Amino acid sequence: MALLELRDVAARYGPVRALDGVSLAVDQGQIVAVLGANGAGKTTTLRSISGTVRRSGQLLFDGKPLGRRGPEAIARLGVAHVPEGRGTFAELSVEENLRLGAYVRRGGSIDGDVARVSEYFPWIGSRLGQHAGTLSGGEQQMLALARALMSHPRMLLLDEPSLGLAPLVTREIFRIVSELNEKEGLTVLVVEQNAAIALEVASYAYVLEVGKVAVSGPSAELARNETVRKSYLGY
């Protein structure tokens, strides 16, 4: 059974229909990518999962329906959403951001977890006192990832991690995401404009077009298929 399953999910912002019956599934331990142009509904897909937009249809996480739960409750189920724009607390220190990541977790050592995430992001350990707002864009994205890891999530929702970042930094972030997936078996659903890099790390991908799934399949197949590449992925 899939860890996360969406069946015919629709969502709207006022009169604007953003999702028009999206169905997708993510298995335990898998990295799945959601691709598509601007306005295709990628971000809304993630928001419908984390409960930050009103939606209809069926959403199941580990067999539990998400439809009636709000974002706080969904976070408590183990879904960590790193939103577009990262959602770090600029006025708080790096350490406070990490502590907030561990907010829903009971027991366990926060310091131990800070040490654990520092293995993936070595610079964090020496800059715990720094305000998050003074970090570079890449560092903020890494902090957002590190904060999500602090909660020991069962699933990571990652929204456009490459947004506004230099290609090298983007590459580094995706490298860390696949390392987390291999070492810790972390399940990831990642939304990305940069289809090439997302298809490299994901094993399966969905391409959205105006609120619907246009194509889906194993990443390797989508990347090989020239028609798909040209008409949907733009490379």
Add this chain to the structure above:
Amino acid sequence: MAEFFQQVVAGLATGSIFAALALALVLIHRATGVINFAQGEMAMFTTYIAWTLIENHGVNEWLAFGLTLVIAFGLGLGLQRVVIRPIERAPLLTTVIVTIGLVLIFNGLASLIWSAEVRAFPSPFPNDTWEIGGVAISQQDVGTFLTVLVLVALLWAFFQFTKVGLALRASALNPDASRLVGVRVGWMLAIGWGLAAMLGAAAGMLTAPTVFLDPNMMQAVLIYAFAAAVLGGIDSPFGAVAGGLMLGVGLNLIGTYIDFVGAGLRLPVALLIILVVLLVKPSGLFGKPITRRV
């Protein structure tokens, strides 16, 4: 010179009361953008509860002080859940009008329950002075100042070093991101109201021994607290405390050394400060300039 020091100490005492109530206003404004006009009347109401505990139930003054803080916390929390939460999504003006409604309700309730009669309120501090180098320092003043200082320090430590304190700060800074990490933002707002009511209760109980207890006793204090909060920066907790102390000392010195200001003109001076700060530096002395992203 002796008179100057006496006035400064007395100013610090009244200023610390302004500071406590100003801090209560700032806590709620930071989290929700709402000015709680009922903060003063809530403080008055809880002071009556302390009075009842002491006079009718024979509770020791310090115990009554502590109990009242706990009751005030519950009152603030309950008010947010029952009255403010249902209008969370309403325009700001609606919430402001509701808090003005609460002013009338608390004032009326207090008159109804305890009558509008002016009553003496026992002070936990001795009505004595210390003589230090020719300066007479009132123990009541020192006690008031230290009590507020301890409360503010405890509150600061709570915000800085506890998990709930961190969640409270995060909710005020970025409610959406807080929800995504699992913080129950709605409850954090309620806790904020509880803490504000607690500070208000302390301000009320420290005011009552000198101005006596009656249903209107906090109205002037609330205006001074507004002036203090605006002076320090309506979103700056540090500014609220600094503003309160500066206002307390400043008003006392002006009253002493500038003849025509006297006691009667103190309130207009406070209002003038609000006006001038809002015109010249709306973010206050310690606040960050307000920027809105559109």
